[in-house]
Amino acid sequence: MAIQMSSELLDGCVLAILDKEDYYGYALTQRVQGTISVSESTLYPVLRRLKNNQYVTTYDQPYQGRNRRYYQITAQGRDKLVSIRQDWLIFQANVNTLLKEK
Amino acid sequence: MENYLTELDQLLNQLHHSDKEEALNFYREYLMDADLITYEACVGELGTPKQLSRKILADYSIKADEKSADDTNNKNSRSNIKLIWWIALALLASPLALPVFIILVTLVAVCFALVAALIAIIIALGLTGMLAAISGVGVLLQSTWTGLYYIGCGLTILGIMVAGIPAGVALLRWLINKTAKFSKLIYRRFIDKNHVHQEDR
Numbered sequence: 001m002a003i004q005m006s007s008e009l010l011d012g013c014v015l016a017i018l019d020k021e022d023y024y025g026y027a028l029t030q031r032v033q034g035t036i037s038v039s040e041s042t043l044y045p046v047l048r049r050l051k052n053n054q055y056v057t058t059y060d061q062p063y064q065g066r067n068r069r070y071y072q073i074t075a076q077g078r079d080k081l082v083s084i085r086q087d088w089l090i091f092q093a094n095v096n097t098l099l100k101e102k
Numbered sequence: 103m104e105n106y107l108t109e110l111d112q113l114l115n116q117l118h119h120s121d122k123e124e125a126l127n128f129y130r131e132y133l134m135d136a137d138l139i140t141y142e143a144c145v146g147e148l149g150t151p152k153q154l155s156r157k158i159l160a161d162y163s164i165k166a167d168e169k170s171a172d173d174t175n176n177k178n179s180r181s182n183i184k185l186i187w188w189i190a191l192a193l194l195a196s197p198l199a200l201p202v203f204i205i206l207v208t209l210v211a212v213c214f215a216l217v218a219a220l221i222a223i224i225i226a227l228g229l230t231g232m233l234a235a236i237s238g239v240g241v242l243l244q245s246t247w248t249g250l251y252y253i254g255c256g257l258t259i260l261g262i263m264v265a266g267i268p269a270g271v272a273l274l275r276w277l278i279n280k281t282a283k284f285s286k287l288i289y290r291r292f293i294d295k296n297h298v299h300q301e302d303r
Contacts, residue, residue: 007290025128026135040148044128045161068131 005036010046011055012084018056018073019081025069047071055080103133106144106151113155117162125158153195160192160289182282186210189285202288209284213277220270224263231259 017023017031029043050056055077060067073081107130114122129148138144148154163185190210193203235256242249 004291024131024135026132029132040132041154041157044125044158047128048124048161066131066134068135069127 005038007046007049008084009088010038010042011050012081012088014043014046014050015055015073015077015081015084018071019078022070022072024071028071050077053080103130103139103141103144105141106133109151110155113151114158116159121162129154149195156188156192156195160188163188182278185282186278186285189289192289202291206285206288209281213281216277217274220273224266224270227259227263227266231256231261231263234259 013032013036014028017028023031025043025047028047029038029040032038032043033040047056050071051058053076054074056071056073058069058071060069062068107126110129111122111126114125117125133144133147136147138147145151149157163181186206190203190206193200193206233256234252238249238252238254238256240249241252
């Protein structure tokens with residue numbers, strides 16, 4: 001499919017996933033790839049951007065003698081998610097209007 | 103896996119230590135969770151260390167550039183050239199973006215030709231001016247007025263050249279700046295999102 005995903009939408013998708021529960025990098029990548037096809041190296045820049053904007057925080061949890069870094073949504077992240085959802089609804093409706101025009 | 107990460111480590115040397123560690127930790131954890139033990143398996147998942155490092159670095163260059171744009175409007179031409187370079191490499195690493203890469207290269211080539219032409223004009227002006235002034239001095243003894251005329255012409259041309267240098271430098275800066283902005287746009291369009299298609303199923 002030739003339709004491209006904008007980075008804003010990808011941010012929204014990741015925030016929506018993290019809104020349900022905390023994820024570590026690999027599991028999050030798997031989760032996103034389960035629905036949309038993204039390359040394995042796409043999520044790192046996204047998570048970095050979200051963290052820099054303080055939409056997510058990270059914490060480490062020991063796992064089999066090493067650490068796993070978990071990503072957790074912040075209050076700011078939830079606000080951002082709400083605004084992305086609103087923007088998307090408007091955008092979606094507008095595109096639908098044009099696509100369904102005959 | 104360790105070989106893969108060591109190679110990536112070396113390729114990310116231009117990053118700040120903390121940024122590099124963060125990226126390496128992320129991918130170390132990722133590869134362990136994915137159970138990828140051999141070097142080949144890592145390449146199959148994330149691409150060669152070089153391809154991965156280009157993606158990471160291109161992302162950082164753009165971030166750094168945005169930050170510096172916030173601080174000051176006067177962008178450093180050298181970092182712009184570096185930015186264009188990294189984006190070109192990132193485009194090369196992604197086979198889908200090859201046509202875009204060709205456009206970018208053409209654009210850079212055109213800029214380069216313009217700059218070369220500008221430098222040639224400045225050198226030509228300088229030479230003509232000097233020749234006219236020198237021959238003016240030569241003729242001065244035979245015919246004072248003709249000599250003075252040539253010296254005057256020569257000095258005028260030299261003056262135009264000197265005045266033209268800052269203008270040329272400004273034009274060059276502007277060109278680099280625009281090309282950097284354009285490559286950023288291309289990067290956003292094609293690399294950032296190219297790997298994110300919605301599935302057909």
